[in-house]
Amino acid sequence: MQCLEASTSGGCGQASCSIPAHLYFISGMPNNGDCLSEARAGTCGTTLGGQAKGDNFDLNFTCNKHDKKRFHVELNAGGMIIEDVGHTRCHAALTSKEQSSLGCRLHPPAMSTVVVKLGGAAITDKSTPDTLSVNLDSLIESVAQAYQQILRPSGHSLILIHGAGSFGHPPAKKYQVKAGWKTGTGDAEGDVSESRDNVKFGMALTRQRVIQLHLHIIQRLHERGQMPVLSVSTYDTVDTNNGAVTQESSARLVARVQQVLDEGFVPLLFGDAVFDHALGSTILSGDALMYHLAQRLSAVRRCVFVTDVAGIFTQDPKQAPDAALIKRICCSDSNHSNSLDKDNSVASVDDVTGAMASKWQWAKRIVTDAKQLQEVVICQASDSSNAISLGVNASIEGHSGNGNWTTIIR
Numbered sequence: 001m002q003c004l005e006a007s008t009s010g011g012c013g014q015a016s017c018s019i020p021a022h023l024y025f026i027s028g029m030p031n032n033g034d035c036l037s038e039a040r041a042g043t044c045g046t047t048l049g050g051q052a053k054g055d056n057f058d059l060n061f062t063c064n065k066h067d068k069k070r071f072h073v074e075l076n077a078g079g080m081i082i083e084d085v086g087h088t089r090c091h092a093a094l095t096s097k098e099q100s101s102l103g104c105r106l107h108p109p110a111m112s113t114v115v116v117k118l119g120g121a122a123i124t125d126k127s128t129p130d131t132l133s134v135n136l137d138s139l140i141e142s143v144a145q146a147y148q149q150i151l152r153p154s155g156h157s158l159i160l161i162h163g164a165g166s167f168g169h170p171p172a173k174k175y176q177v178k179a180g181w182k183t184g185t186g187d188a189e190g191d192v193s194e195s196r197d198n199v200k201f202g203m204a205l206t207r208q209r210v211i212q213l214h215l216h217i218i219q220r221l222h223e224r225g226q227m228p229v230l231s232v233s234t235y236d237t238v239d240t241n242n243g244a245v246t247q248e249s250s251a252r253l254v255a256r257v258q259q260v261l262d263e264g265f266v267p268l269l270f271g272d273a274v275f276d277h278a279l280g281s282t283i284l285s286g287d288a289l290m291y292h293l294a295q296r297l298s299a300v301r302r303c304v305f306v307t308d309v310a311g312i313f314t315q316d317p318k319q320a321p322d323a324a325l326i327k328r329i330c331c332s333d334s335n336h337s338n339s340l341d342k343d344n345s346v347a348s349v350d351d352v353t354g355a356m357a358s359k360w361q362w363a364k365r366i367v368t369d370a371k372q373l374q375e376v377v378i379c380q381a382s383d384s385s386n387a388i389s390l391g392v393n394a395s396i397e398g399h400s401g402n403g404n405w406t407t408i409i410r
Contacts, residue, residue: 111155112301113261115293116143116388117286119359120165120271121308122381123217129170130209132216137224139306139381140217144225146388147266157261158388159293159300160221160229161269161286167213168206172273172283175202178243180279196280203281206273207235214270221268230265232256234272234284241277245284245292253289254296287362294370303366303376304387305359311378311406312360329408331364363408379405 122139125131133139147158164172172178181199214231221229237256238249245253260267271286287305294300315323363376379387383404390403 111157111299113157113159113297113299114151114302114304114388115159115161115290115300116304116306116384117290118143118160118162118217119286119305119307120163120167120169122306123162124165124167124213126166126169129166130212131166132213133165133308133381135381136216137220139384140220140224142381142385143388144221144227146385147227148225150389157299158266159257159261159269160266161289162214162217162271163286164206164210164271164283165213168210168271168273168283171202171205171209175199175205177202177206177273177281178283180276180281182278182280199281203273206283210270210272214268217270218268221266228265229268230260232260232267232269234269234289235274238284238289239275239277240279240282240284242279243276243282245288246277250292250296253292257293258297285358285362287359291362291366291369294366294373298372300370301372301374302390303363303373304384305363305376305378306381306384306387307356307359307378308380309356310380310383310404312356325404326406327403329406331367331408331410367408367410374409376408377403377405378408379403 118139120126123133123136125133143160150156151158175198177199179199181196218229218231221227232253234253237253238245240246240249257267257269269286269289271289272284273281274284276282290303290305294303309317310325312326312329313320313323314326317323317325359378363378366376367373377387377390386403387405
């Protein structure tokens with residue numbers, strides 16, 4: 001999506017536009033002196049020629065110095081679809097008759113998407129294998145509240161991801177699933193074969209445990225949250241090569257998630273054991289899934305990691321009572337960023353994906369590589385509803401750095 005900006009002053013007269021040279025406004029708008037047509041017919045009033053159907057862009061403009069409005073324009077077979085965002089007198093720019101004559105129609109806003117990762121530490125008790133967190137139900141209710149009361153009524157989409165926690169990590173660690181069976185060594189051929197068999201069994205067992213946890217999560221989202229959640233299987237969609245997601249499978253994953261979103265559902269993904277071309281198997285974390293979705297889905301504006309601590313601290317808060325929460329991290333601040341890169345104080349029980357240190361690395365990659373993204377938030381389960389709703393709920397909009405969590409920006 002391209003963003004086009006136009007403004008007028010002293011009435012709806014000549015418009016000044018900032019617009020890429022290869023994009024043009026659509027011709028045939030009613031030239032009746034209204035704000036939209038004048039903004040389109042001003043200095044940027046070049047007739048649209050061979051631009052492909054399906055292209056879309058945003059138009060922002062100010063009319064009479066006070067009225068501000070945004071239109072989203074999308075070409076289709078019947079002409080164009082025009083989205084009205086805001087409530088100003090310029091709303092009359094396109095009457096029903098004008099819409100009909102132009103072959104266009106108003107449609108609901110194309111809003112942003114929030115990606116939320118429910119970390120294993122927030123949904124399970126990591127100290128005890130195969131044990132759900134005692135706070136899981138309240139977390140599910142918080143997520144459902146944010147979606148049902150804030151995101152969905154505002155037209156925003158939600159993607160959910162959950163970790164493996166105490167269900168998936170213990171068998172993955174015991175059987176070295178992350179390293180795969182193609183890297184196994186032994187003193188004799190029989191030892192190598194046994195090692196490979198163990199890893200393969202470990203992969204199968206890890207998947208069984210993760211699916212068990214997944215069913216717990218999706219059942220609660222359906223029953224307690226009344227959310228239209230559909231499962232998207234990582235194992236069936238993604239494969240890796242030396243631990244890195246292949247471009248082909250990343251495209252498959254994104255296409256599947258986009259299809260689920262387009263039909264009005266909430267996709268639910270999860271970290272899982274997957275096939276790896278070089279290793280045989282590996283573990284693909286939910287954090288990595290978040291990265292690929294944020295990088296490839298242009299509507300994603302915010303990512304939220306929900307865990308069992310309030311965010312990133314100066315020290316491990318579970319071990320140091322005087323640890324201070326770092327509320328805002330700017331990745332362009334090399335001194336701060338480098339000091340966090342070297343911090344190995346945070347550890348986790350049987351976590352094969354790296355725990356908080358890994359979250360920081362993925363969060364930094366997300367805000368660096370996903371250019372459309374505004375911020376990444378790391379928060380505690382008890383703050384999840386506000387953190388997820390941030391930027392949509394007017395009562396907390398613009399206060400991302402003031403919440404009791406860590407906000408990471410570019």
